[in-house]
Amino acid sequence: MSFSSGGFTRLADRTAKEGLIRRDPDPDDRQAALAVLTEKRGEALDRAMTTHVAYLRSHVTEALPAEDRRRLERILRTLWDATE
Known part of the structure; x- marks a missing residue:
């Protein structure tokens, strides 16, 4: 499976909105976020x-x-x- 960066951002937005992931700041890259799975x-x-x-x-x-x-x-x- 491959995504463009925009496509992945939309997927991450949807899954975060559904409460399946949360976005945490990446301590090594101020421009990036880490996707963390939720309960x-x-x-x-x-x-x-x-x-x-x-x-x-x-x-x-x-x-x-x-x-x-x-x-x-x-x-x-x-x-x-x-x-x-």
Whole structure:
């Protein structure tokens, strides 16, 4: 995914307005800001992941044998837990 600087600014503006990020001053660059994820972001991410997992279960994992499906679910759960 690529953004122009203006496109990224608009995206940051929208996500900040929705309360998903906050902008903090960059201590190393007075012209820059740091985008910091908020707790609300976690709630939105959980909802999105629930929807995404349901889609994967119904469209992707059905094609896998049961043992492969269990193995994939264990791997994905490990990856998910590592991000929290």
